[in-house]
Structure formats: structure tokens, C-alpha cells
Amino acid sequence: MKGMSLIVRTVTTMTIGFIFMYGIYIILHGHLTPGGGFAGGVIVAGAFVLRILAFGIDPQKEKRAEERASAFESLGALLFIGIALVGMVLTGIFFLNFLPKGIPLHLWSAGIIPLCNIAIGIKVGAGLYTIFLALAAIKYVMEE
Numbered sequence: 001m002k003g004m005s006l007i008v009r010t011v012t013t014m015t016i017g018f019i020f021m022y023g024i025y026i027i028l029h030g031h032l033t034p035g036g037g038f039a040g041g042v043i044v045a046g047a048f049v050l051r052i053l054a055f056g057i058d059p060q061k062e063k064r065a066e067e068r069a070s071a072f073e074s075l076g077a078l079l080f081i082g083i084a085l086v087g088m089v090l091t092g093i094f095f096l097n098f099l100p101k102g103i104p105l106h107l108w109s110a111g112i113i114p115l116c117n118i119a120i121g122i123k124v125g126a127g128l129y130t131i132f133l134a135l136a137a138i139k140y141v142m143e144e
Contacts, residue, residue, distance in 0.1 A: 003056035012054035019047040027121035031110040037120025044121065045128035052136070062133055069130040076123025083115050 003009060023043030030036025057065065087096040095112075102109035 004054050009054050012050055016047050016051055019050065020044060023047060023121070023125070027117050028107065028114065030117040031113045032105060032107075037117040038124050040117070041121040041124025041126075042128060044125035045132070048125075048129045049132045052132070057136075059137075062137060066130055066133040066137070069126045069133065072126035073123055073130060076119050076121070076126060079119035080116060080123065083112055083119060087112070 023040045023046070025040075026033075026035035026043055027037055027040030030040065052065075084095045087098050088094045090096075090098045097111035099111045099115075101111050108114060
């Protein structure tokens with residue numbers, strides 16, 4: 001891939017950080033506002049997809065990016081299951097909240113829910129990015 005025009009690359013450079021930060025905000029505040037791990041993960045993946053669409057990527061870097069995204073997807077799943085297992089080890093009940101509930105409407109006020117949102121955000125973001133990279137790799141298969 002060669003990338004797009006100078007205007008698209010410039011606008012992408014200016015906005016990609018804000019898109020990424022907004023995705024992180026949605027993940028972290030999912031228990032207080034509409035959103036959460038899935039919605040925030042989609043937004044974070046969109047930031048990475050936008051970067052590749054605007055600037056392009058060579059096949060070797062694309063393969064490494066797909067391997068890294070796959071590792072992050074596995075990490076997100078392991079974190080999610082790990083949170084569930086910690087509750088089971090400490091209390092004997094799968095997914096039982098083992099953190100204090102905190103003050104209502106504060107960022108860390110929902111026990112394990114913010115941790116679950118982070119794990120889901122990592123899993124969904126990396127998964128969608130991996131799907132995009134796999135679909136983009138079809139181009140190289142078709143050329144051969």
C-alpha cells in the first residue's frame with residue numbers, strides 16, 4: 001500500500017491521537033456512561049485502521065502488526081478470564097466482585113467492571129484490527 005494524498009495524511013496525523021484518546025475514554029468510563037469495552041475497542045481499532053489507510057504499510061510490517069495485534073487479542077482474553085478466576089479463587093464464585101465498590105459516579109466505583117471493560121477493549125480493538133489486516137493481506141494473495 002502506498003497511502004493516500006497529503007491532505008488525508010495531514011488530517012489523519014492531526015486527528016488520530018484524539019480518536020485513540022476518545023476510545024480509551026469510552027473504555028474507562030463505560031460503567032458511568034453509554035459505552036464500555038466493546039464500543040471503546042471499536043474506536044481504538046478505528047484509529048489504527050485509519051492510520052494504515054492514510055499512510056499505507058508494506059507487507060513485512062503488516063505481518064508484524066498482525067502478529068502483535070493477535071498477541072494483544074490473546075492478552076485481552078486472558079485478562080478477562082483472569083479477572084473471573086481471581087474472584088473464584090478468593091471467594092469460590094466465578095466472576096464475583098473482589099474489589100471495593102467505591103463512591104458512586106467516580107471512575108473506580110464499580111468494582112471489577114472497569115477492569116473487565118479494559119480487558120474487553122483490548123480484545124475487541126486488537127481483534128478488529130487483526131480482521132482488517134487479514135482482509136488487507138488478501139490483496140497480496142490475489143497478486144500472486
